Amino acid sequence: MYSSSIEDGVAKTMERDSELRERAAQVIPGGMYGHMSVLRRMPPEYPQYFERAEGCHLWDVDGNEYIDYMCSYGPMIAGYANPRIRAAADAQRAQLDIANAPAPVIVELAERLVKQISHADWAVFAKNGNDATTICVMCARACADQPVILVANGAYHGAQPWANYMSKGTPKEDHQHFLPYQFNNIESLDEAASKAHGRLAGIIVSAFRHDAGHHQELTDLQFAKRVREICDREGAALILDDVRAGLRLSLDASWSALGIHPDLSAWGKGIANGEPLAAVLGNDFYREAMTKIFVTGSFWYQAAPMAAAIETLNVLSEQNGPQLMERLGQQLRSGLYEQAQRHGHGIIQSGPPQMPTLMFEDDPKAEKGIAFCGLAVKEGVYLHPWHNMFLSTAHTENEIEKTLEATDRAFRQLS
Numbered sequence: 001m002y003s004s005s006i007e008d009g010v011a012k013t014m015e016r017d018s019e020l021r022e023r024a025a026q027v028i029p030g031g032m033y034g035h036m037s038v039l040r041r042m043p044p045e046y047p048q049y050f051e052r053a054e055g056c057h058l059w060d061v062d063g064n065e066y067i068d069y070m071c072s073y074g075p076m077i078a079g080y081a082n083p084r085i086r087a088a089a090d091a092q093r094a095q096l097d098i099a100n101a102p103a104p105v106i107v108e109l110a111e112r113l114v115k116q117i118s119h120a121d122w123a124v125f126a127k128n129g130n131d132a133t134t135i136c137v138m139c140a141r142a143c144a145d146q147p148v149i150l151v152a153n154g155a156y157h158g159a160q161p162w163a164n165y166m167s168k169g170t171p172k173e174d175h176q177h178f179l180p181y182q183f184n185n186i187e188s189l190d191e192a193a194s195k196a197h198g199r200l201a202g203i204i205v206s207a208f209r210h211d212a213g214h215h216q217e218l219t220d221l222q223f224a225k226r227v228r229e230i231c232d233r234e235g236a237a238l239i240l241d242d243v244r245a246g247l248r249l250s251l252d253a254s255w256s257a258l259g260i261h262p263d264l265s266a267w268g269k270g271i272a273n274g275e276p277l278a279a280v281l282g283n284d285f286y287r288e289a290m291t292k293i294f295v296t297g298s299f300w301y302q303a304a305p306m307a308a309a310i311e312t313l314n315v316l317s318e319q320n321g322p323q324l325m326e327r328l329g330q331q332l333r334s335g336l337y338e339q340a341q342r343h344g345h346g347i348i349q350s351g352p353p354q355m356p357t358l359m360f361e362d363d364p365k366a367e368k369g370i371a372f373c374g375l376a377v378k379e380g381v382y383l384h385p386w387h388n389m390f391l392s393t394a395h396t397e398n399e400i401e402k403t404l405e406a407t408d409r410a411f412r413q414l415s
């Protein structure tokens with residue numbers, strides 16, 4: 001067990017968290033796994049367990065409160081326990097959630113998405129973002145009857161073996177038909193496309209370059225145009241992975257602002273404000289191919305998350321969600337910039353304000369970032385030192401101001 005003292009004298013205890021970590025070490029390999037294994041890489045001040053969440057606030061199991069800028073790594077977009085979205089899910093759950101066939105809400109949600117997302121003529125649903133990206137890959141291959149998919153180096157499209165370049169248990173043969181290119185680099189894209197000529201089924205792109213541990217890069221228009229041109233020329237699918245950025249940059253697909261429409265898009269995370277739901281949207285050209293692939297899951301037709309998704313779309317449209325999150329993110333970004341300057345720390349902020357990344361200059365191992373985030377979390381603000389963060393429509397100007405008071409103290413303590 002450890003406790004850390006906050007400058008104003010209020011001690012933050014983590015007794016219950018420590019106890020749970022010890023118990024988990026016995027029954028969960030590594031104590032935790034995947035992106036929830038914060039223990040391994042985050043500063044020790046980070047709680048491993050939370051007990052309550054509301055709006056943009058989290059409470060850990062020892063009662064410490066945080067203003068949250070990770071939003072469950074994206075799914076929370078309109079506030080934890082959003083009363084409207086929760087009520088919609090609960091009402092559907094009370095009536096029917098899963099059965100031998102879906103509830104009508106599956107049609108209503110598909111209609112709603114087809115109306116809202118410009119490139120979409122149809123929708124299918126699943127649970128996780130990796131289901132959605134995998135369905136896109138299969139559908140593209142089924143349509144072209146070709147195997148090769150171009151994937152940007154370092155981009156994350158899920159932890160399933162074809163997309164997983166980080167771990168053991170994924171032999172290189174699993175990546176045999178996936179050729180790399182550099183995001184935003186037309187030359188490397190052209191080169192990969194020429195290698196795949198005659199065998200190309202699709203090009204998968206992220207909404208922008210949001211690889212963890214890197215400064216983010218917004219999508220270059222000329223690059224996006226070239227992706228579209230190659231797909232048109234080769235009869236391949238432009239697959240937009242909007243799992244992470246979807247509904248934060250736009251209420252349409254994220255490349256709509258560039259005027260580039262994908263053939264297939266993958267959605268997850270925020271679309272049901274934390275209820276488990278993913279979606280694949282496609283245009284008419286890919287409709288038949290979608291009927292030719294067999295993809296399914298026991299929980300994929302669950303109705304409550306679909307009801308939550310419709311209400312999430314309503315809430316975000318009414319609030320003008322992307323603009324609201326952009327404004328709040330900008331307020332945070334400007335405040336952090338001013339503070340870093342004043343306290344003599346060089347920081348680099350990248351990505352769209354709705355999904356900001358904060359890193360320090362000359363900090364290749366993120367040591368300074370980790371120290372800063374450790375100080376911030378002690379002050380009640382949950383940030384991330386190398387992954388993009390997330391704003392939500394539940395953040396307010398007032399909460400950003402409180403955040404900045406905390407980060408000011410954190411910057412001051414940072415050596």
Ligand SMILES: Cc1ncc(COP(=O)(O)O)c(C=O)c1O
Pocket residue numbers: 127128129130131133156157158159206241242243244245268269
């Ligand atoms: C861009 C992107 N695609 C796909 C995924 C996979 O989504 P999930 O974790 O829901 O399987 C993620 C998850 O972080 C993601 O950020």
